[in-house]
Amino acid sequence: MLKITHLSKSFDSLKAVDDISFEVNKGEIFGFLGPNGAGKTTTISMIASLLKPDSGKIIIDSLDLDTNLRKIKKIMGVVPQEMAFYEELTAKENLVFWGKLQGVGRKTLEERIKYYLEKTALLGRENEPLKKYSGGMKRRINLIIGLIHQPKILLLDEPTLGIDVQTRLNIYEIIKEASSQGTTILYTTHNLQEAEELCHRIAIIDQGKILAVGTLDELIKIVGEKDIALISGNFSADQGRKILSSFKDASVISLEEGKTILSLEASKKMPLILEQFFKEGLSINDVSIKQPNLESVFLKLTGKELRE
Amino acid sequence: MKNIFLLARKDFIRKWRNPVVIIGFILIPVTLTFIFGLIFGPSEEKILPRIPVLAADKDQSIFSDFFLGFFKQGELNKLIDLKKVEEKEGRKLMDKGKASALLVIPENFGKNVWEGKTVEILLLKNPSEQFLPQIVEEVCDISTLLLSSVFSVFSDELVLIKSFIDQGNFPDKDVSSLSVRIKNRIEGISQFVFPPVISLKEKTIKEKEEESPFSIYGYILPAIATMFLLFICNAVFEDILREKEMGTLLRMTVSPLKISEFIWSKILTSALIGSLCTLILIGLGIIIFSIHWGNLFLVFFIVLCLNIMIAGFISFLYSFIRTERQAGAVLSSVFIIMSLLGGSMIPVESFPPFILNFSKLTLNYWGIQAFHKAIMNAPLKEVVPILLGMLFAGILFSFIGSYFLNNSLKKGLVK
Numbered sequence: 001m002l003k004i005t006h007l008s009k010s011f012d013s014l015k016a017v018d019d020i021s022f023e024v025n026k027g028e029i030f031g032f033l034g035p036n037g038a039g040k041t042t043t044i045s046m047i048a049s050l051l052k053p054d055s056g057k058i059i060i061d062s063l064d065l066d067t068n069l070r071k072i073k074k075i076m077g078v079v080p081q082e083m084a085f086y087e088e089l090t091a092k093e094n095l096v097f098w099g100k101l102q103g104v105g106r107k108t109l110e111e112r113i114k115y116y117l118e119k120t121a122l123l124g125r126e127n128e129p130l131k132k133y134s135g136g137m138k139r140r141i142n143l144i145i146g147l148i149h150q151p152k153i154l155l156l157d158e159p160t161l162g163i164d165v166q167t168r169l170n171i172y173e174i175i176k177e178a179s180s181q182g183t184t185i186l187y188t189t190h191n192l193q194e195a196e197e198l199c200h201r202i203a204i205i206d207q208g209k210i211l212a213v214g215t216l217d218e219l220i221k222i223v224g225e226k227d228i229a230l231i232s233g234n235f236s237a238d239q240g241r242k243i244l245s246s247f248k249d250a251s252v253i254s255l256e257e258g259k260t261i262l263s264l265e266a267s268k269k270m271p272l273i274l275e276q277f278f279k280e281g282l283s284i285n286d287v288s289i290k291q292p293n294l295e296s297v298f299l300k301l302t303g304k305e306l307r308e
Numbered sequence: 309m310k311n312i313f314l315l316a317r318k319d320f321i322r323k324w325r326n327p328v329v330i331i332g333f334i335l336i337p338v339t340l341t342f343i344f345g346l347i348f349g350p351s352e353e354k355i356l357p358r359i360p361v362l363a364a365d366k367d368q369s370i371f372s373d374f375f376l377g378f379f380k381q382g383e384l385n386k387l388i389d390l391k392k393v394e395e396k397e398g399r400k401l402m403d404k405g406k407a408s409a410l411l412v413i414p415e416n417f418g419k420n421v422w423e424g425k426t427v428e429i430l431l432l433k434n435p436s437e438q439f440l441p442q443i444v445e446e447v448c449d450i451s452t453l454l455l456s457s458v459f460s461v462f463s464d465e466l467v468l469i470k471s472f473i474d475q476g477n478f479p480d481k482d483v484s485s486l487s488v489r490i491k492n493r494i495e496g497i498s499q500f501v502f503p504p505v506i507s508l509k510e511k512t513i514k515e516k517e518e519e520s521p522f523s524i525y526g527y528i529l530p531a532i533a534t535m536f537l538l539f540i541c542n543a544v545f546e547d548i549l550r551e552k553e554m555g556t557l558l559r560m561t562v563s564p565l566k567i568s569e570f571i572w573s574k575i576l577t578s579a580l581i582g583s584l585c586t587l588i589l590i591g592l593g594i595i596i597f598s599i600h601w602g603n604l605f606l607v608f609f610i611v612l613c614l615n616i617m618i619a620g621f622i623s624f625l626y627s628f629i630r631t632e633r634q635a636g637a638v639l640s641s642v643f644i645i646m647s648l649l650g651g652s653m654i655p656v657e658s659f660p661p662f663i664l665n666f667s668k669l670t671l672n673y674w675g676i677q678a679f680h681k682a683i684m685n686a687p688l689k690e691v692v693p694i695l696l697g698m699l700f701a702g703i704l705f706s707f708i709g710s711y712f713l714n715n716s717l718k719k720g721l722v723k
Contacts, residue, residue: 048561048562049561049562050558050561050562070564073562073563073564074564076562077562078558078559078562080555080558080559081555082554082555082558083554083555084554084555084556084558084559085554085556086318086322086556088321088322088325088326089318089321089322089325093318093321097314097318098559098563100314101311101314101560101563101564101565102563102564103564129325145559155562
């Protein structure tokens, strides 16, 4: 459904997207995971035709984006991070407006509005202006607007930002349903749990490059059976390297002043490592050990935590 | 086209639900017109302040009283507020600017007049005032002339009376003879004095409502309204930047809608809401100020063409603007300069020809000219060229603005 080949984009000297390629199948929820500034928004913006790539190809539903822009726009939906609607208008007026703009017929539009409002528990409040809605309700309307024309491909940019658990689950449900009906979903997030729970496949992106693509299980295999340990304290990179060199089964993922990330066969080794640090007179502030999961994969691949 | 109307409808609903700014821009010109009309317009009765005049009477005689009494007669009493003071105090008050003039009647004024000698009355005028001391001077001239005339006419009788007073003796025979002489003298001059041969009839020229449709309000309202139309159209058009911030423009860009359709919808909404507000202002002008706008069909076209021109011009300006802050700073300055040059603040008739050339480059000038010509029932051949000019300028600006805005809006969509 979506095929990206050797896509690149630079802003002056900054390479925002650096030769990335991936494919997303029909009906798949494809998670795009990466820290701020990793290149997620630039990639999505190029797919949405908001930015022109420096090089590379974007094929959507077998159509080249370069030459079939108008056709592709008809089958594409977008849910931006911002509440992109009109607060002075009611929920229904907004949905009618955006639906008509996408070319949905009056009767179909009415049916879909009713369906989605019911699905999001907003039926009965459709005639209230959106400025009276809570943050969670607004998020749901923001999502419905992206789905109202039942696009073949839907670009979601952190659609669950700052909402309660109930709304989050409601949104997951709608996204999963759209996916099951054949909508291909490109889901940008930096919430690891969300990516684990929702996405069929995940791409981890950092500094403009895709570091890994696969299902959750496939990605966890990258870490193997090893745990990922993070040690922070008052030590230099050289001091850390010297101590860790004596532990053969601990491979260093990243080492910088005051912080090291290790991959360990078994976390049993950790007390010995810490003892060594203390023997050298170095203080340790924080230690955390992560079992193999998306977070540990992310740590291993990028050398940093996602919240950074 | 369908999309343009869909977008325009949406903007109409939004503005309808949040009308505070636009209502403000409608009420301000009406209020200003009312205030300026009161200040500069004609009124039934002009209430002038009484002129404060000080009088230092160093003579304190019947003649000085007679002279000063002149200022307290009839209409003069309404005009002049005469206050008796000592000369020293009077001069102090004059130094403080508390009076328009100080009259100093010298000692022996009455005696000298009685004896037919020339006397001088001193008039000190307040240098900080221009017209009021002049009025006092004129009144003094007239009163001294009148007093001199009385003494000239009755000089013989006055000499006789003086001799009675000097001798302290009033013989009945001489007094009755004097009375007869005075009576004869008065009867002799009365045929020339009463009734006056030439009389003055006062009449204030009223507004020629029936002869000319023009009123002060009909002059002021179109001028001020044209200025505020710039702000009204801008209040609609600035949404273009707000939609960029809100993300709705980004969402539209991903939809089948073209950005140019979005821009044209803003031009259309801006022109239509501007026209609607102008029609409301015209209606208020009729109801509140009884303005006769001339041929209303023609006025309707003026409204449309003017607002198309303004909306097009604003779209052109927005192609240079990136943020709401820039819009606030730049556009307000442009509108105020245009209004100043174009006659919204000062009538262009008072401009020197050099500045008038610049006035003709403003939207305000042509809008005001068109309205004034309609109000004056000018022939169509004078109004139609202005209408066509405004329409042409509007369309031209819209195309240029739409082209440049199309490019500039695409650039800033991804943050």
